[in-house]
Amino acid sequence: MDERQxxxxxxxxxxxPADGGAGHSERGPSRRRSAHLDQHLDTDALSAYLxxxxxxxxxxxxxxxxxxxxxxxxxxxxxxxxxxxxSGLPQYRPRRSFELGPAYASRGQPSRFSRFLPxxxxxxxxxxxxxxxxxxxxxxxIRFADDTRPPAQQAVSRSTAPSTSETEATEGRQxxxxxxxxxxxxxxxxxxxxxxxxxxxALQAVPAAPATVAASNRTAxxxxxxxxxxxxxxxxxxxxxxxxxxAWRLAEVxxxxxxxxxxxxxxxxQRLRGTSDPRAGA
Amino acid sequence: xxxxxxxxxxxxxAARPEAAAQVDGPNDAAAPDAEAMLDLRLVRGAQQGELAxxxxxxxxxxxAVFNVCLRLLRDAHAAExxxxxxxxxxxxxxxxxxxxxxxxxxxxxxxxxxxxxxRARHRRPARSLDAEPFEIEPDWTSQAGQxxxxxxxxxxxxxxxxxxxxxxxxxxxxxxxAILIDVQGYGYEETAAITGAxxxxxxxxxxxxxxxxxxxxxxxxxxxxxxxxxxxxxED
Numbered sequence: 001m002d003e004r005q006x007x008x009x010x011x012x013x014x015x016x017p018a019d020g021g022a023g024h025s026e027r028g029p030s031r032r033r034s035a036h037l038d039q040h041l042d043t044d045a046l047s048a049y050l051x052x053x054x055x056x057x058x059x060x061x062x063x064x065x066x067x068x069x070x071x072x073x074x075x076x077x078x079x080x081x082x083x084x085x086x087s088g089l090p091q092y093r094p095r096r097s098f099e100l101g102p103a104y105a106s107r108g109q110p111s112r113f114s115r116f117l118p119x120x121x122x123x124x125x126x127x128x129x130x131x132x133x134x135x136x137x138x139x140x141x142i143r144f145a146d147d148t149r150p151p152a153q154q155a156v157s158r159s160t161a162p163s164t165s166e167t168e169a170t171e172g173r174q175x176x177x178x179x180x181x182x183x184x185x186x187x188x189x190x191x192x193x194x195x196x197x198x199x200x201x202a203l204q205a206v207p208a209a210p211a212t213v214a215a216s217n218r219t220a221x222x223x224x225x226x227x228x229x230x231x232x233x234x235x236x237x238x239x240x241x242x243x244x245x246x247a248w249r250l251a252e253v254x255x256x257x258x259x260x261x262x263x264x265x266x267x268x269x270q271r272l273r274g275t276s277d278p279r280a281g282a
Numbered sequence: 283x284x285x286x287x288x289x290x291x292x293x294x295x296a297a298r299p300e301a302a303a304q305v306d307g308p309n310d311a312a313a314p315d316a317e318a319m320l321d322l323r324l325v326r327g328a329q330q331g332e333l334a335x336x337x338x339x340x341x342x343x344x345x346a347v348f349n350v351c352l353r354l355l356r357d358a359h360a361a362e363x364x365x366x367x368x369x370x371x372x373x374x375x376x377x378x379x380x381x382x383x384x385x386x387x388x389x390x391x392x393x394x395x396x397x398x399x400x401r402a403r404h405r406r407p408a409r410s411l412d413a414e415p416f417e418i419e420p421d422w423t424s425q426a427g428q429x430x431x432x433x434x435x436x437x438x439x440x441x442x443x444x445x446x447x448x449x450x451x452x453x454x455x456x457x458x459x460a461i462l463i464d465v466q467g468y469g470y471e472e473t474a475a476i477t478g479a480x481x482x483x484x485x486x487x488x489x490x491x492x493x494x495x496x497x498x499x500x501x502x503x504x505x506x507x508x509x510x511x512x513x514x515x516x517e518d
Contacts, residue, residue, distance in 0.1 A: 081513030090420030
């Protein structure tokens with residue numbers, strides 16, 4: 001058996017040649033085994049045979065082949081010698097001890113939070129995203145709080161004092177004497193309505209104007225008593241059926257809490273990383 | 283050339299007395315369990331913050347970690363640094379240890395660190411350490427239990443020098459497989475766990491590593507004859 005045929009086949013039965021063992025009367029694996037008795041063992045098979053990592057049929061097949069093939073016996077002997085040399089390589093004694101000094105007892109003391117250290121970059125990104133969201137939600141709250149106030153108040157005022165609101169809207173001005181009168185009529189929402197409409201007009205005139213513009217218009221056009229009356233009306237708006245402003249507030253508070261939690265976690269982890277030994281990050 | 287009877291397959295490496303002696307101490311079936319239990323007790327202590335327990339682990343495993351680092355990095359100083367960093371990292375990450383064997387866990391840290399250093403070394407190759415002998419005297423006493431003829435020992439020691447150079451010429455992944463399986467005596471499964479590679483990949487790497495080492499020893503005119511003599515079966 002001089003030629004090394006089918007080096008890549010190893011001893012896998014799946015690589016049996018089609019005509020292998022045709023002259024034998026055995027069936028199935030036995031016939032394939034006969035076919036592989038003539039095939040040399042490749043390096044993978046020899047290595048696995050050496051480590052006894054072959055399945056039983058493969059090991060039997062390899063052993064049968066090795067009993068007849070001097071070339072494979074030589075290969076196995078050299079491989080075995082290589083492995084014996086490797087396993088006989090000397091060990092090296094370290095020149096010094098690698099025990100940790102007493103400083104590590106406090107500095108490098110393991111913390112159960114150390115496992116979160118790799119999350120620092122992700123926490124930074126998350127904190128930035130939440131901060132942006134908070135800014136956006138706050139801006140939207142300021143923007144839409146003034147947009148949503150008039151319709152709600154209008155709805156309330158239409159149901160309570162439509163004539164008063166229409167009159168005041170056409171007049172466009174409200175005096176300090178009118179407000180107590182409207183208040184006396186028992187409709188605080190009606191009192192707030194003119195201020196709301198003025199704010200709405202102010203927003204239509206200057207779309208980007210925040211609530212401060214409306215507030216300034218309101219205070220300029222009305223007496224000092226007007227805001228005092230309008231504020232309770234605004235506060236009562238949710239109770240009259242519109243909860244959108246409170247949803248914005250909830251979102252703001254929630255985001256602020258999340259941001260606070262992220263910042264506290266970040267600061268804590270940064271401190272933890274700072275107290276651990278810098279070589280520990282290797 | 284006739285070798286051992288094929289019907290009697292060679293002893294698996296993990297069961298070889300000399301390999302077991304190098305890695306896990308006495309080749310006693312009960313010993314590994316006792317060793318593992320002791321390791322686990324020390325780990326529990328270290329997880330409670332006891333530095334003394336962790337230092338006991340260091341003493342038990344520092345030679346194995348150092349030898350793997352040394353053969354991977356081929357620089358005694360770099361190997362010492364990598365070994366120290368391995369134990370510092372192990373101390374800070376001891377709370378993540380979950381019931382595995384300690385030495386493979388430490389070796390995983392060590393090999394990761396060595397790979398980082400090797401990558402950095404490949405990026406800026408200042409000097410080749412591959413052909414240089416180690417700066418530390420080898421300790422042959424681990425094989426002292428066997429009665430070995432002085433001439434046979436001399437051949438083996440000479441071949442060991444050539445083999446170390448051949449090892450250095452292997453690709454990193456094949457070298458690590460050869461070091462862990464053949465030099466340190468770990469099984470395929472442990473090596474797969476240490477390197478994070480699939481079992482089939484480990485089999486393939488060790489097979490290719492052995493084949494290349496064998497080829498290099500055969501092709502080296504300085505040691506081909508010695509290698510042939512070493513591989514020749516002794517005739518009683």
